[in-house]
Amino acid sequence: xxxxxxxxxxxxxxxxSHEAISYGAxxxxxxxxxxxxxxxxxxxxxxxxxxxxGASKVxxxxxxxxxxxxxxxxxxxxxxxxxxxxxxxxxxxxNINGKAIAPxxxxxxxxxxxxxxxxxxxxxxxxxxxxxxxxxxAFASIKIETPKKVIxxxxxxxxxxxxxxSATIEEMNLPIPTASVKVTNVNKIIGEIPLTEANLxxxxxxxxxxxxNWGILLDLAKALGAATAxxxxxxxxxxxxxxxxxxxxxxxxxxxxxxxxxxxGAIQHLAGxxxxxxxxxxxxxxxxxxxxxADYGVVGDAFEVVxxxxxxxxKMKHNE
Amino acid sequence: xxxxxxxxxxxxxxxxxxFTEGNTKFDENGVQWIINPYDxxxxxxxxxxxxxxxxTTNIHLITVGGPExxxxxxxxxxxxxxxxxxVNSNSNDSYVIAQQIAxxxxxxxxxxxxxxxxxxxxxxxxxxxxxxAILDLPYVSLANHLEVNGNTATIQREIEGGEETxxxxxxxxISCQKGMAEQRIPNMRGIMAARTKPLKxxxxxxxxAHTSIKEFSLPPAKTGVKLIAPDQMEELVKLLKEEAKVI
Ligand SMILES: Cc1cc2nc3c(=O)[nH]c(=O)nc-3n(C[C@H](O)[C@H](O)[C@H](O)COP(=O)(O)OP(=O)(O)OC[C@H]3O[C@@H](n4cnc5c(N)ncnc54)[C@H](O)[C@@H]3O)c2cc1C
Ligand SMILES: Nc1ncnc2c1ncn2[C@@H]1O[C@H](COP(=O)(O)O)[C@@H](O)[C@H]1O
Numbered sequence: 001x002x003x004x005x006x007x008x009x010x011x012x013x014x015x016x017s018h019e020a021i022s023y024g025a026x027x028x029x030x031x032x033x034x035x036x037x038x039x040x041x042x043x044x045x046x047x048x049x050x051x052x053x054g055a056s057k058v059x060x061x062x063x064x065x066x067x068x069x070x071x072x073x074x075x076x077x078x079x080x081x082x083x084x085x086x087x088x089x090x091x092x093x094x095n096i097n098g099k100a101i102a103p104x105x106x107x108x109x110x111x112x113x114x115x116x117x118x119x120x121x122x123x124x125x126x127x128x129x130x131x132x133x134x135x136x137x138a139f140a141s142i143k144i145e146t147p148k149k150v151i152x153x154x155x156x157x158x159x160x161x162x163x164x165x166s167a168t169i170e171e172m173n174l175p176i177p178t179a180s181v182k183v184t185n186v187n188k189i190i191g192e193i194p195l196t197e198a199n200l201x202x203x204x205x206x207x208x209x210x211x212x213n214w215g216i217l218l219d220l221a222k223a224l225g226a227a228t229a230x231x232x233x234x235x236x237x238x239x240x241x242x243x244x245x246x247x248x249x250x251x252x253x254x255x256x257x258x259x260x261x262x263x264x265g266a267i268q269h270l271a272g273x274x275x276x277x278x279x280x281x282x283x284x285x286x287x288x289x290x291x292x293x294a295d296y297g298v299v300g301d302a303f304e305v306v307x308x309x310x311x312x313x314x315k316m317k318h319n320e
Numbered sequence: 321x322x323x324x325x326x327x328x329x330x331x332x333x334x335x336x337x338x339f340t341e342g343n344t345k346f347d348e349n350g351v352q353w354i355i356n357p358y359d360x361x362x363x364x365x366x367x368x369x370x371x372x373x374x375x376t377t378n379i380h381l382i383t384v385g386g387p388e389x390x391x392x393x394x395x396x397x398x399x400x401x402x403x404x405x406x407v408n409s410n411s412n413d414s415y416v417i418a419q420q421i422a423x424x425x426x427x428x429x430x431x432x433x434x435x436x437x438x439x440x441x442x443x444x445x446x447x448x449x450x451x452x453a454i455l456d457l458p459y460v461s462l463a464n465h466l467e468v469n470g471n472t473a474t475i476q477r478e479i480e481g482g483e484e485t486x487x488x489x490x491x492x493x494i495s496c497q498k499g500m501a502e503q504r505i506p507n508m509r510g511i512m513a514a515r516t517k518p519l520k521x522x523x524x525x526x527x528x529a530h531t532s533i534k535e536f537s538l539p540p541a542k543t544g545v546k547l548i549a550p551d552q553m554e555e556l557v558k559l560l561k562e563e564a565k566v567i
Contacts, residue, residue: 009480071458071460071461072456072457075449075453094445096461096462096479099445100461103414103444103446103453104449104453105453106450107453111530112415114531115444115445131443133441134337135440135443136539138536138539139537139538140533140536140537141533141536142531142533143531145531180488181488182486184485185484185485186482186483186485188479188481194482195481199566200567243478245498248357248440249333249440249498257560257567268333271440274539277566280560291545292542294542294545295542295564296546296560297546298556300549305550309553309556312557313557313567
């Protein structure tokens with residue numbers, strides 16, 4: 001059996017977990033077994049609809065206290081459940097919480113783990129999974145040598161599949177370990193699209209000259225419904241908040257569309273964004289290295305190009 | 321307070337990524353090695369800041385690696401560690417590495433074990449979480465702020481679209497990222513002092529690897545950029561909609 005861990009926040013299942021369920025269901029199909037999901041805590045989503053993503057059953061530990069994430073507690077409950085259900089493969093989204101618990105679960109189950117997976121396992125020579133390495137600059141095929149396997153799948157690398165079925169819900173009863181982490185404050189940036197979950201990202205670099213010029217970028221992001229990001233010097237100079245910094249030492253993202261405005265395309269920047277499906281570069285210097293990594297490029301002054309781009313998008317949306 | 325800081329060695333961020341031996345090994349030819357930026361800039365510097373506030377703090381550094389990791393661990397000592405341990409193993413299996421660090425951690429009474437967010441070569445983001453399971457200690461990952469008061473750590477960690485504040489009773493494990501501290505450059509005094517600081521080399525404990533690397537590959541090169549004139553933005557929108565199908 002393949003067990004998929006469902007991550008949620010604010011009572012909503014994360015998009016990355018939807019992808020993880022479809023990925024787990026595809027592995028279950030390869031192995032000829034069932035795909036079942038595990039939810040710790042409570043959500044507003046209708047759990048039977050997870051069948052559409054490929055889960056035949058949802059095991060739920062229906063306890064509000066688990067809505068606060070505690071890596072030690074969650075890992076322990078997941079490992080116990082996986083043992084009880086005799087799961088062969090345990091799948092996580094390689095997102096913030098997945099990174100915190102999947103390796104713990106692997107240790108507890110004596111399972112080999114591949115994090116940052118980006119394809120289905122190959123079963124030709126044992127069990128091999130391809131993952132991104134060198135911050136997206138290369139791939140490695142990793143063989144898992146143990147009978148049990150843990151895989152954390154990269155966000156936005158396995159499409160959501162549609163199954164015509166619905167999941168049954170099974171409530172579990174497990175003793176909950178004492179919390180080791182007390183959550184004293186949660187500070188969500190209201191109304192903003194979280195960068196790691198975003199399909200569309202508009203990003204700015206030092207070419208925009210100063211924080212006072214970000215209006216044109218924000219207008220473009222708003223027109224598209226995109227999240228915003230920036231290069232490292234921009235966040236280092238406090239023009240933009242730290243959580244927007246993408247790159248080798250910032251956040252790594254893989255949206256469908258990444259629009260880079262006034263960013264030169266240094267190798268450390270590319271390391272955070274080169275898994276994006278489509279890259280648009282707007283830069284006044286035709287020699288900017290970013291053009292080599294781009295799908296579409298505009299050589300021009302951002303202060304003229306960006307407002308025109310925004311206007312063209314609004315016009316397209318208006319005509320839809 | 322006793323802190324154990326995990327230090328790993330990674331290729332410089334501009335290193336050419338190439339492979340040898342039938343694409344089974346990373347080509348180390350001409351590669352400059354650095355301390356993994358997350359370990360150096362964020363985790364180690366924060367440990368040093370804690371020691372600057374409370375000089376009774378001990379900072380031990382650990383690296384699991386061959387002799388070629390020594391310049392890296394010396395640099396970490398020059399920045400401010402008190403003593404260092406190198407476990408002489410070249411494994412790149414996260415489970416084996418975590419077992420080595422755990423074996424050392426069990427010998428010292430560490431209040432805080434600090435790691436970086438991930439290594440920039442294998443990007444596993446595994447060690448901290450594995451240590452939590454092996455040592456049965458609380459774990460907070462992707463922390464960008466840490467204060468220690470008596471036996472309580474107050475930590476800010478990243479969550480999707482925001483931040484969360486956590487309180488944890490020590491001992492614990494924490495993985496660090498941007499925001500935690502500012503990059504420092506070792507000064508002459510630090511470099512001189514590092515020469516005489518203790519660096520102990522120990523043999524690895526026996527453990528079986530759970531994984532092995534079979535093959536590396538490089539992503540297909542982009543086919544070339546399509547240039548659109550600055551006054552043709554409607555054309556760009558059309559391409560994104562109809563050709564790339566991303567909006
Ligand atoms: C170890 C290490 C880790 C690093 N990690 C990261 C990381 O995670 N993320 C990151 O981003 N960087 C990182 N860097 C820094 C990186 O090397 C670059 O310095 C940085 O990405 C450059 O930022 P930038 O492109 O915004 O600025 P610049 O390199 O200054 O580029 C500005 C660009 O704007 C263009 N421009 C100027 N005016 C206009 C205009 N009016 N219209 C259009 N275009 C214009 C210019 O032609 C230029 O290409 C790291 C560096 C090191 C050494
Ligand atoms: N060989 C190693 N020796 C010591 N610490 C390591 C080693 N590998 C990884 N770490 C630590 O674990 C963190 C996460 O690494 P990883 O899980 O390999 O991505 C790194 O930032 C280091 O702090």
